[in-house]
Amino acid sequence: MEIPYNVEVREDTGVYNSKLGIWLFLASEVMLFGGLFSAFILLRTGAPVWPPIGVNGSILPLLEHTIPHATFNTIVLIASSVTMVMAWVALKTKDLGKFKIYLGSTILCAIIFLVVKYFEYTHKIHEGFVPAHDTFMAIYFTITGLHGLHIIGGIIVLAYFFGPGIKMWDTEPERFTNRIEIVGLYWHFVDLVWIFLFPSLYLLN
Amino acid sequence: MSAKDVAHHVITYRNVFILLLICTGLTVGAAYVDFNVPKSMAGALFVGLTIAIFKGYLVAGNFMHLKTEKKIIHYILFLTVFFLFVLLAVPVLWHIDLVK
Numbered sequence: 291m292e293i294p295y296n297v298e299v300r301e302d303t304g305v306y307n308s309k310l311g312i313w314l315f316l317a318s319e320v321m322l323f324g325g326l327f328s329a330f331i332l333l334r335t336g337a338p339v340w341p342p343i344g345v346n347g348s349i350l351p352l353l354e355h356t357i358p359h360a361t362f363n364t365i366v367l368i369a370s371s372v373t374m375v376m377a378w379v380a381l382k383t384k385d386l387g388k389f390k391i392y393l394g395s396t397i398l399c400a401i402i403f404l405v406v407k408y409f410e411y412t413h414k415i416h417e418g419f420v421p422a423h424d425t426f427m428a429i430y431f432t433i434t435g436l437h438g439l440h441i442i443g444g445i446i447v448l449a450y451f452f453g454p455g456i457k458m459w460d461t462e463p464e465r466f467t468n469r470i471e472i473v474g475l476y477w478h479f480v481d482l483v484w485i486f487l488f489p490s491l492y493l494l495n
Numbered sequence: 496m497s498a499k500d501v502a503h504h505v506i507t508y509r510n511v512f513i514l515l516l517i518c519t520g521l522t523v524g525a526a527y528v529d530f531n532v533p534k535s536m537a538g539a540l541f542v543g544l545t546i547a548i549f550k551g552y553l554v555a556g557n558f559m560h561l562k563t564e565k566k567i568i569h570y571i572l573f574l575t576v577f578f579l580f581v582l583l584a585v586p587v588l589w590h591i592d593l594v595k
Binding site: 305 | 547578587
């Protein structure tokens with residue numbers, strides 16, 4: 291049996307089913323990251339010194355050192371959001387060649403983001419600033435780690451649509467375009483989360 | 496989607512991209528500005544998070560097409576944002592000893 295309303299719009303909701311589904315999923319994601327932000331605020335307002343000073347001192351000098359990397363990563367993620375939405379526009383204009391270029395660029399940006407994050411993590415861990423060092427490092431690794439997992443999840447889905455998943459374009463182009471819109475919504479959300487993480491964790495300490 | 500629609504979309508996305516880059520620069524700059532709030536990051540926090548909210552609006556409104564989305568999506572998000580504020584308010588309530 292075929293799943294209904296993949297392409298056509300439902301009369302009662304005004305949207306196709308997977309769009310409603312992704313927005314409900316994103317709503318749950320807002321609460322997930324919101325809960326961690328809430329924990330961050332609680333830890334921050336309750337600490338006499340922020341970030342707390344542990345056995346290796348304060349993370350502040352190292353954090354200031356990594357601001358250029360985090361700024362670069364912010365620009366990379368914003369650029370990936372633009373290429374993602376342009377991939378959708380390319381499908382709307384039935385230009386599969388451009389779609390591949392834009393989607394490929396999005397995946398590349400996501401990989402660059404993770405590589406920069408890897409170097410950032412290893413530098414901090416090498417200096418002894420592990421999650422157990424203090425409450426700032428604990429919440430820092432928890433939130434950025436969860437965000438990084440979302441990036442990895444996004445890369446897997448985007449790579450699927452760049453590779454084997456693209457076959458659907460030949461048989462059901464409208465459904466494929468909707469799928470790209472849905473994964474795009476997820477990707478923009480990941481960008482949106484980083485927009486709030488960047489000042490909260492790197493700049494405003 | 497007509498060629499005119501596509502051109503309009505592309506121009507919007509380009510402008511939003513430029514605005515987001517400017518806002519990112521402002522966010523970084525704001526962290527280094529002394530807002531004359533003694534021994535506090537309150538000024539920088541307010542400016543930094545206000546810019547972040549504006550950037551979030553740009554991404555959600557344009558890239559996620561919220562500006563032209565159906566009412567049901569807006570209702571879902573309204574409920575989500577309401578509960579998000581409740582969640583974010585919990586530490587504040589805790590801090591002023593209402594929840595403890």
